[in-house]
Amino acid sequence: MLAAEVSPAVHRRFLDQAKDHPDYPTDKGYLKDGDSDDDVIALSKQVLQAKKGSGFAAMLIEQCQTLDEIPDTVKTFLETVAAEMALPKLDDTDAAGDGEDGPDDPDPLDIDIEGLV
Numbered sequence: 001m002l003a004a005e006v007s008p009a010v011h012r013r014f015l016d017q018a019k020d021h022p023d024y025p026t027d028k029g030y031l032k033d034g035d036s037d038d039d040v041i042a043l044s045k046q047v048l049q050a051k052k053g054s055g056f057a058a059m060l061i062e063q064c065q066t067l068d069e070i071p072d073t074v075k076t077f078l079e080t081v082a083a084e085m086a087l088p089k090l091d092d093t094d095a096a097g098d099g100e101d102g103p104d105d106p107d108p109l110d111i112d113i114e115g116l117v
Contacts, residue, residue: 002057003045005071006064008037011044013063018047018056025050 003011015031018024028046035043048056064070 001073002060002071003041003048005073006060007069008040010060010063010069011040013065014060015040015044015047017063018059021056021059023051023054 012031019030025047028050029043031040031043044060048060061070061074067075
């Protein structure tokens with residue numbers, strides 16, 4: 001899936017880096033000068049399939065040099081994580097404006113010591 005979302009230039013950079021990795025699947029062959037974009041993508045997909053789960057997909061993503069080159073799947077995932085993990089805004093306080101937590105937010109320092117003992 002990721003392989004379909006990146007440009008041939010990213011695949012070329014990936015294959016150029018991956019060829020030196022000690023775990024490169026040598027039986028798949030190597031990038032040759034003059035390979036067409038289709039050949040580059042096909043080889044890249046073969047390498048990624050052979051090394052699935054070995055970090056080679058991360059190496060492919062690392063070869064994205066601009067935001068436009070990052071696969072949409074990765075961008076969407078990161079945007080979702082960022083939205084769900086965002087901290088509340090500092091101005092999200094009660095109407096009194098005294099900086100205290102709102103009525104639904106218990107004060108973490110308001111502990112009933114008698115109830116704990």
